Amino acid sequence: MAVLSLENVTYRYKNAQRAAVSGISCEFEEGKVYAVVGASGSGKSTFLSLLAGLDLPTEGTIRFQGDSLAELNLDRYRRESISMIFQVFHLFPLLTVMENVCFPMELCGITPKDARPRAAKLLEAVGIREEQMKRFPSKLSGGERQRVAIARSLASNAKIILGDEPTGNLDGENTQNIMDILCELAHKKGYCVILVTHDMEVAEMADVSFRMKDGNFVS
């Protein structure tokens, strides 16, 4: 069953002449990596913010596991059901790698004693070595920082990972590494990974890719 399904979803910014997202219907399933590619201004970021529950469609419906986002508690949906990764990794510079991953768990009431071993496991799973866990993010490469950001996004139990140009700051080799990690999370652990990107190579590594033009998906 689709974890997210969209029916004729349109989003129009106030006073805008045309809709930024225009009549999109599609489904996203667990266990797959999706890429949404398109030129600047085609509507990718707006689309992602709708999936993230940051805005509601002005027309149409987005359903999460069958329930319309318009009827869900969106704070809870954002906190519990989705996690996000970004081009600029959004790590806290004054916290160590380990503390960055523990932080969201502690916000959810997990004690530091329980959070640390779980964070260590998540970091290990994305290839961060034990000695790197004590470092500050500034002492890591871009690819390593993105891996830490992915580990942090896995700290919640959310099964949907939304990525806004997550490989935008990385070279080819690191892009491949991050995509390998995301594909493994989808294929082996059942995550639904949805990435918006300019990068055609990323789109080729995804299981399904959509091309966006003028707010709609085109083939």
Ligand SMILES: Nc1ncnc2c1ncn2[C@@H]1O[C@H](COP(=O)(O)OP(=O)(O)OP(=O)(O)O)[C@@H](O)[C@H]1O
């Ligand atoms: N806050 C806003 N108010 C009005 N119009 C907006 C707003 N944000 C975006 N738009 C318009 O909506 C359309 C889609 O923009 P969006 O940022 O979603 O595209 P994008 O594909 O993500 O672009 P980029 O790759 O450059 O980030 C554009 O025409 C843009 O000018």
